[in-house]
Amino acid sequence: MPQDPAPDAALVGLEETPHTGEAIAEDGTLVEPQADDFGHAEQATSDPEWFKRAVFYEVLVRAFSDSNGDGTGDLRGLADKLDYLQWLGVDCLWLPPFYASPLRDGGYDISDFRAVLPEFGTVEDFVHLLEEAHKRDIRVITDLVLNHTSDAHPWFQQSRNDPDGPYGDYYVWGDDDQRYADARIIFVDTETSNWTYDPVRGQFYWHRFFSHQPDLNFENEEVQEAMLDVLRFWLDLGIDGFRLDAVPYLFEEEGTNCENLPRTHEYLRKCRETVDREYPGRILLAEANQWPSDVVEYFGDPKVGGDECHMAFHFPLMPRIFMAVRRESRFPISEILAQTPEIPSGTQWGIFLRNHDELTLEMVTDDERDYMYREYASDPRMKANIGIRRRLAPLLDNDRNQLELFTAMLLSLPGSPVLYYGDEIGMGDNIWLGDRDAVRTPMQWSPDRNAGFSRSDPGRIYLPPIMDPTYGYEAINVEAQQSNAMSLLNWTRRMIEVRKQHNAFAEGEFVDLGGSNPSVLAYKRVWERPDGEHDVVLCVNNLSRFPQPVELDLSEHLGFTPVELTGSVRFPRIGELPYLLTLPGHGFYWFQLSELGDEGERRSQA
């Protein structure tokens, strides 16, 4: 009879570093690295609601900066670029998974929750990054997949090899593939069933995503505890929070679609309790690609200000922004925001224009999906699964006016904005790269070799930098744009700065002003300051490529003066009649509504 393989046999490249399953304790449990084995980072400044005001920046470790010249970005390289991110105004980095992984699903197939993917560095390198980030008042959150592991994870290896051992019940096993028939198959392109037969154990295992990603069995209390311990491991090291990947799927129940089940919420409350009690000020962000009315469930009980996740992504808003500008009509945006329920007082949406995945089309109706395809993906290569993989600049034909309009909306619509690395300089994509790599090319730092991203031989770079004449790194790079006062980069930095000067952008109530011109989206953000005064910001966006007039009903602010926020220019005082503004094509305004005294003394609205 062949010897059972070692539990860590499927882990690659971790021989020299602490990892899960390097030894087995007498009771059969796997020895796992502990946070105390490593140094801890100092915490960022104390501010329990920082996430409501933060500007997030999604950065792929692999793509940002290579510190050791091996052609792949790494944690030390990212730490080296923190000055740039601080200069830009970033408050929090969101890192997609950097854990040990066979990388069959972009790192979301985690094979050891307590080890770093060797090409990115080590746990020590991560602590270094945290330490340096916190010094600059930048926080760091990362993705954590609760729902499943890679099949290379030592837990799964133990589970399949030793059904009666401590890990035998860590996954959802069945003698047949008939249970939970009502659950949809998410990756329809590659999977035919949510069950896969494992010849080693002689049973089927359940997986909502790829068949190499078995779902953890949350019915098992030990799994629940083990995952809490994973949270604690990183929180002990100093991390500021997690984006919880694929949360709707934790539990299964016969006769349901196995999404958003009450017990899933119960477990999230348990995670939240643990964070609040042991690590106050750290956050949980739900990744639930659902309609806003369903997603609000993940914030938890509004009576206590929310007792599940602190944040959730607003998925449908993003395609609607694109649609609205293409249709030159505010209704796609107005509608989705009107359908968005209020969220508990202690929570915040995360909103984005682009991220490392495709332009997500799950949240649009069939009609709209066809439309989005037509408009934004003339080349079939640009379509993947049911999304569109393009960066912001090429999606907008590199039109500076539209880039500014979109960014201005991202920074002023309700929610904390999430920027995608490289979009601040208008980076392009490479649609000829496979899978989702089109939008994951190296950050373009300078016109030097490898775009300044790496000192390695160009042949070793994990993906070639963009080199076309429009978006190539010789034309588009941080160095050139930093030295050009009118660059997109400097403009973006300035807008982030303005946003931060007015908390109404972050926490103000959103009031859609409507108006008779459907091509103009106008809204107020009204924030009641702690001293009871109001900070009112007015945002007016021309979604049309043509100049537009708009009459706004601002009679509630009779006698106030709109002061334009980027140049402090005073506009005519608001009178009894509708307030007339004209905007250039794709133009926008940000105003503060101020009560100005006779001597021009500026006060806020009483």
Place this chain on the structure above:
Amino acid sequence: MSGPVETNEAVASRDEMIDSLAAALPEWLPTQRWFGGKDREITAVRPVSWTTLLDGDPLLIHLVVEVEQGDRTEPYQLLIGSRQSQVPDVAATASIGLENGLTCYEASGDADLTACLLELIIAGEPVDELRFEREPDVELTAGLRAHPITSEQSNTSLVYGNQYILKLFRKLTPGLNKDLMLHRALRDVDCQHIADPLGSISGELHGEELTIGMLQRFMPDAADGWVMATTSVRDFMADPSGLPPEELGGDFAGEAYRLGKAVATVHADLATALGTELADAAELQRTVAAMTERLDRVTAELPSLADHGPGLRAAFGKVAEIREPVSMQYVHGDLHLGQVLRTINGWLLLDFEGEPAATLAERSALRSPLRDVAGMLRSFDYAAQQLLVGQPEDPDRTARAMQWARRNRAAFCDGYAHVAEHDPRDSADLLRALELDKAVYEVSYEHANRPDWLTVPLASIDRIMTEGE
């Protein structure tokens, strides 16, 4: 004459003021956009009733006058304001200079004064013969100020704090107002495509009931259909690619489809609320006669229409030959893109008064729902062609406009058919006759008011007669 209980002296001076106001009105009325009698000289303006709504300074009086223009006498309502201590913040065109030096003004633009109309509706108390009423179970927010809507043609509407809109009917028609009646009927069947009626102001004229105003929910998020459609046309015409409308970002067909569904739903709701009946042969004959009579009248004004006379007459005549049952019911009566609102919850229909020029009997008649469909189809034609008006003829642009019109007319009918379960295009003869009748009306209207636009209905008639669509 009516008024609050006052001292003889006050009554006398108020009477005096009303009389001198009446004397100034013949000159002032034709300068007002909503005044419908601009075609004839005013021979006399007689105050019929007046009610003091706010006394003292400022002063607000509700006044009903009869405007006599030869053998035609029509009642109009006015809100008259007067201030002694302060100049009102209203447009110069609103002021009415009196002989005795006192200045009065049309007060619908004076937010200090119009606020009381909402308060009176909330209180639900009559003032003299004016009745201010809330609809059943309606709660209203007090203390809102109003501003008038500037785009309106024949009435004056005041928007209160972005929550309510009070429509003051300018030309008054004795009897229960059709707009109010249909809104109530639709509200009672829970129609989703109207702005809910919230209250009303009514009075009496020569012993007959008179609707003076209707309060409705206001939709601050809304944009009207005409603006929505012309936005799409504008983008389509400006696009250099030459691609068909369905390939371009500004495509309106999705909206047109949903609009078709909304109109069909309102028709179904009206049928549920107020019933339907089948048109008999006599009704169809009457319809043909009315269409032909209008054609004759317009042709007399505008001989260029005569070329199409025989064809039009034949198209109208076909209505009398329809053998399948024609269902008649209450309809909107004057439906076009300017009468629909796109809100974030979908399309709403407004203004169920019917054609402003029609008599009450005509407006109240049972009509085929296809009349509304025809009105909307005409409106798509107008929207498509509005950028061609006053421009040198350009066959390419004309063809492009027609491309847009064809796509959106079809999408509207598709949406309508989806809900109504019968396709309006299947009733081709009736729909065609109704559309042509409407176009003939437009010819007359444009001839009188906007000669530049005459090409739009004429081109449509030409197209329908030659291409049959």
